[in-house]
Amino acid sequence: MRRLPVYLVLDTSGSMSGEPIEAVKNGVQVLISTLRQDPYALETAFISVLTFNSEARQLIPLTDLSSFQMQEIKASGGTSLGAVLQLLADCIRREVITSTQDVKGDWKPLIFLMTDGIPTDQWQQGLNAFKNSKTGITVACAAGNGADVNLLKQITDTVVSLDTADAAAIKAFFKWVSASVSTGSQKIESGGKEVAGLNELPPPPPEVNIVV
Numbered sequence: 145m146r147r148l149p150v151y152l153v154l155d156t157s158g159s160m161s162g163e164p165i166e167a168v169k170n171g172v173q174v175l176i177s178t179l180r181q182d183p184y185a186l187e188t189a190f191i192s193v194l195t196f197n198s199e200a201r202q203l204i205p206l207t208d209l210s211s212f213q214m215q216e217i218k219a220s221g222g223t224s225l226g227a228v229l230q231l232l233a234d235c236i237r238r239e240v241i242t243s244t245q246d247v248k249g250d251w252k253p254l255i256f257l258m259t260d261g262i263p264t265d266q267w268q269q270g271l272n273a274f275k276n277s278k279t280g281i282t283v284a285c286a287a288g289n290g291a292d293v294n295l296l297k298q299i300t301d302t303v304v305s306l307d308t309a310d311a312a313a314i315k316a317f318f319k320w321v322s323a324s325v326s327t328g329s330q331k332i333e334s335g336g337k338e339v340a341g342l343n344e345l346p347p348p349p350p351e352v353n354i355v356v
Contacts, residue, residue: 148188148332149206149240149253150325153228154217156195159261159290160309161219167311168258171318172214178322180209184329188251192235196228197221198264206239225259226267229299233273242278251338252280254328255300256321260287260309262295271299281339283324285317286355293355302342303355316351 154168172193179185186209193204193214198221204212236253243249282300286293288309296303306313323346328339339345348354
């Protein structure tokens with residue numbers, strides 16, 4: 145079975161404490177329960193969660209939807225964006241099965257990265273490692289005004305922003321992520337094609353602005 149790997153890369157730095165981190169927790173739960181009701185996603189989507197504050201961690205390795213169990217996350221510390229990009233590159237290399245002449249490997253991973261601040265580490269090295277990974281579409285989300293959209297543009301062309309990092313905006317973002325994963329799964333299951341760009345994803349809700 146060819147899997148569709150989905151990596152959620154979540155900022156859990158100190159500035160996310162309170163309402164934002166609670167909204168992220170709820171967002172992940174809603175995402176999982178929504179995708180579990182989608183026969184296409186249930187068949188192909190595997191979810192991994194990476195978090196970053198003063199250090200980067202892979203909280204949950206690539207897991208099928210029926211076995212997925214979210215772990216507790218707390219907000220504290222800095223914003224190690226470089227470290228998490230390096231870790232993400234390592235995880236993709238380790239977990240995603242690449243195609244060979246004989247075997248079709250996994251589909252290219254979908255990546256959704258959300259941050260509310262600017263990196264507190266030397267992040268260029270991690271960026272280079274990530275750039276060398278074979279990925280499908282990467283969506284970077286700037287939650288609120290503290291994040292630097294120009295910096296996120298160096299990671300991916302597909303950047304969206306939330307005017308505020310409040311519960312409603314974060315919830316809207318995660319609903320859009322689940323709709324995007326569903327679309328990706330459906331495209332694969334019905335036509336054997338991967339999502340190639342933002343124009344192939346469902347249109348984002350009003351809370352989620354596309355940064356041009």
